[in-house]
Amino acid sequence: MANPRQIIKRKKSVTNIRKITRTMQLIATARYQQTLKRAVSAKPYTEKITELVAQLSDAAADVEHPLLKIHENSRNAVVFMISANRGYCGGYNANLFRNTIHKLDELEGAGRHIELHAAGKKGIGYFRFLGREMAQTYTQFEDKPRFAEVEEIANDLIHRYGEEKIDEAYIVYMRFVSAGVQRPNIIRLLPLSKEENTEDATPAGQGSTASLTYDFSPSPDALLAELLPLSVKTRLFGCFLDAAVSEQAARMVAMKSATDSASDMIKFLSTQYNRARQTRITLELLDIIGGAEALK
Numbered sequence: 001m002a003n004p005r006q007i008i009k010r011k012k013s014v015t016n017i018r019k020i021t022r023t024m025q026l027i028a029t030a031r032y033q034q035t036l037k038r039a040v041s042a043k044p045y046t047e048k049i050t051e052l053v054a055q056l057s058d059a060a061a062d063v064e065h066p067l068l069k070i071h072e073n074s075r076n077a078v079v080f081m082i083s084a085n086r087g088y089c090g091g092y093n094a095n096l097f098r099n100t101i102h103k104l105d106e107l108e109g110a111g112r113h114i115e116l117h118a119a120g121k122k123g124i125g126y127f128r129f130l131g132r133e134m135a136q137t138y139t140q141f142e143d144k145p146r147f148a149e150v151e152e153i154a155n156d157l158i159h160r161y162g163e164e165k166i167d168e169a170y171i172v173y174m175r176f177v178s179a180g181v182q183r184p185n186i187i188r189l190l191p192l193s194k195e196e197n198t199e200d201a202t203p204a205g206q207g208s209t210a211s212l213t214y215d216f217s218p219s220p221d222a223l224l225a226e227l228l229p230l231s232v233k234t235r236l237f238g239c240f241l242d243a244a245v246s247e248q249a250a251r252m253v254a255m256k257s258a259t260d261s262a263s264d265m266i267k268f269l270s271t272q273y274n275r276a277r278q279t280r281i282t283l284e285l286l287d288i289i290g291g292a293e294a295l296k
Contacts, residue, residue, distance in 0.1 A: 004276045011269040018262035024088060025255035031143050032179070032248035038144070039176065039241040046234045053192075053231045056224060065221075066162045067192045067228045074167035077112040078135075078157065079103060080189075082173040082243040083123030085139060089247055090254035092174060092182070093122045099184040100172045107170075115166065119240075143248055145240040147233075154233040161190045173239045174246035180253060182246035189236060192228060 081100045083093050100123075107114055118124045119138040127134055140149060160166045168190060175185035 004273055007269055007273040014262050014265045018259055021255045021258040025259055028248050028252040028255055032252050035143050035244045035248050039245045042241055046238045049231050049234050053227050065224050065228050070191050071167040075113055076166045077107050077168040078115045078166050080117040080171050081123050083120030084247045085121045089251035092250040095184045097126050103186055143244045147237050150237045150240055151233050154236045158229050158232055171239050173243045176242045176245040179249050182250055
């Protein structure tokens with residue numbers, strides 16, 4: 001027979017846990033709304049820059065730029081993973097780690113030398129546990145990444161790509177689809193591709209912009225020299241914003257699930273306690289009746 005005191009003690013523990021998970025859920029919900037607002041506000045700008053670069057690249061097909069140039073005999077690749085600084089967000093980090101390892105194995109199988117960059121304490125800790133060397137680590141990015149911080153990283157990648165110190169750069173992050181759906185995504189940040197820009201810039205159901213005619217002032221070289229690095233920066237910043245929204249959404253859902261599970265556990269323990277109490281009362285009554293019968 002279950003001990004009612006032990007059941008009460010366990011019920012109190014689960015109740016305290018439910019209070020904590022409920023509080024974390026409310027905090028995650030508030031942060032999710034803030035990060036979603038920032039991501040939604042920045043998305044039109046990012047899409048317009050991508051669309052403009054795609055249109056200019058198509059209209060000025062003979063223009064060359066270092067960021068569009070594919071390096072022959074590509075050997076050095078940068079893999080940049082954006083993870084979370086904290087846990088309690090379900091399978092968010094585990095899914096990122098799985099996809100990052102898959103990409104690393106794929107590049108190493110193709111003979112690339114990998115330079116690993118990790119943003120987020122969870123990702124840094126994971127690769128340290130695996131014994132993988134990391135070229136750069138970043139822990140300053142929380143749920144409100146700033147463009148100035150991301151721009152420094154993008155400028156470094158652009159500069160090194162222009163000097164052919166690196167040949168490719170990939171970003172692994174969690175793409176936000178909805179509050180209940182976040183998918184790990186891998187994009188090639190460098191080199192830029194006209195085909196990728198066109199796909200990103202052309203909404204579904206609309207035709208290609210290749211037929212448009214432009215008069216350039218200043219020259220296409222000068223325009224693309226400004227817009228292409230800006231496109232890299234905005235795409236990288238968009239990845240950080242998406243990752244921030246996805247993290248808070250995943251934590252919100254995970255904490256709601258934990259709160260609901262705690263509520264179910266409390267109901268189960270209440271039922272168990274009532275049964276144990278009824279059983280004990282019944283046994284005590286049987287002892288009294290037995291004693292009374294013995295005295296007759």
